[in-house]
Amino acid sequence: MEKYINSKGKRVIGWDEILEGGLAPDATVMSWRGMKGGIEAADQGHDVIMTPESPCYFNFYQGPQNEEPLAFDAYNPLSEVYKFDPVVSTMTPQEAGHVLGGQANLWAEHLALPKDSEYMIFPRLAALSETLWSSKEKRNWNDFTTRLFSLLKRYDYLGINYAKSAYLVTASSTADLANKQIKVELKNEFPNPDIRYVLGNQTIDHHAIKYTSPIAIKETTVLKASLFQDDKPVGKTYTDTIVFHKAFSKKVKYLTPYNSNYKGDANTMVNTIRGSKNFHDGQWQAWLVNDMELVIDLEKVESIEQVKVGALESQGAGVNFPIQVKVLISTDGIKYTQVGKIIRPYTVNAVPELKDFKINFQKQNARFVKVIAGNLKKSPKGESSWLFVDEILID
Secondary structure, eight states: OHHHHHHTTOOOEEEGGGGGGOOOTTOEEEEOSSSHHHHHHHHTTOOEEEOOHHHHBTTEEOSOGGGSOSOEEEEOOHHHHHHOOSSOTTOOHHHHTTEEEEOOBOOOTTOOSHHHHHHHHTTHHHHHHHHHHSOGGGOOHHHHHHHHHHHHHHHHHHTOOOOOGGGOOEEEEEEEGGGTEEEEEEEOSSSSOOEEEEETTOOOSTTSEEOOSOEEEOSOEEEEEEEEETTEEEEEEEEEEEOOOTTTTOEEEESSOOOTTSBOOTTGGGSSOOOOSOTTSSOOEEEESSOEEEEEEEEEEEEEEEEEEEEEEBGGGTBOOOSEEEEEEESSSSSOEEEEEEEOOOOOOOSOEEEEEEEEEEEEEEEEEEEEEEOOOBOTTSOBOEEEEEEEEEO
């Protein structure tokens, strides 16, 4: 095949899988499964185009998954794209000479219109262009971000549907169970960002509080935050409702063990910290084929009337909502009474979704609350089904 292609005045370029069959003499390798294939090809004297999935695949998410249009389930933010260097530091000068450059890829299975492609490409393409076309000494992320605002104005003028994901404020929370509070850390991709926030129903404007350190929250409230520029909020406002409930920080006994690949931490089910559509965020516990069955000890008899089970569905990844949820209560941990049940049929759902399955009942006194969530077991395609749960809320 190479001889035929060469006879037409062309050269063979192949994905790094062509290494597995032995390279044709003049073949160029496009290394997509990391940099390893490119390093190996350069060592053999072949030209290389570096295009590793991370960070060169622009069909990956570039901002918080909850805030972004549907994309492939991985993460390549603007700042990581800018860090990319197609020449690996361990290469000899001769090997480095075989690196022709880098390449961005945008696979279109989730893209319907040109504007959807624009959203995924810009401004990540600007970051990749600068890092590939500049000497290492001249690359400076801080400087790039100051120039980015002018570039985005040009995109506006040209009518390009670019992503504003880099503006977004993201939050990571930790539970301080000893002090019955959580601490929320706010971040942004830009260096030394001017992030401001408000609590409750206040408006996010120039009166907002400047973020300087993690925010301690001890009661149910709404948190809003935004990146500011010139004393004005820019980009989409981050909003989250943090709910403290009667099961917060209480003991959980697992009657069916969760999968070791998605185990959260010892308090995941009762720490008020909710999971995102990114099920690798550390806030989910998961069961493969098995049902979830657990008991929460409220430590004393409480009057309760509602239990909510937070779940994720991402059918492309084999994650499905529970097909039923049951709640049973007890005052002694021995004799249980069922107080509510939800049965739901499986339905096809192409889009990742977060949902709280709510069971309401007349006020009852209980200390122990048993929750059973039924796993789909097998998808219609015959694949083993995952069940993901992030929080059990009791009130």
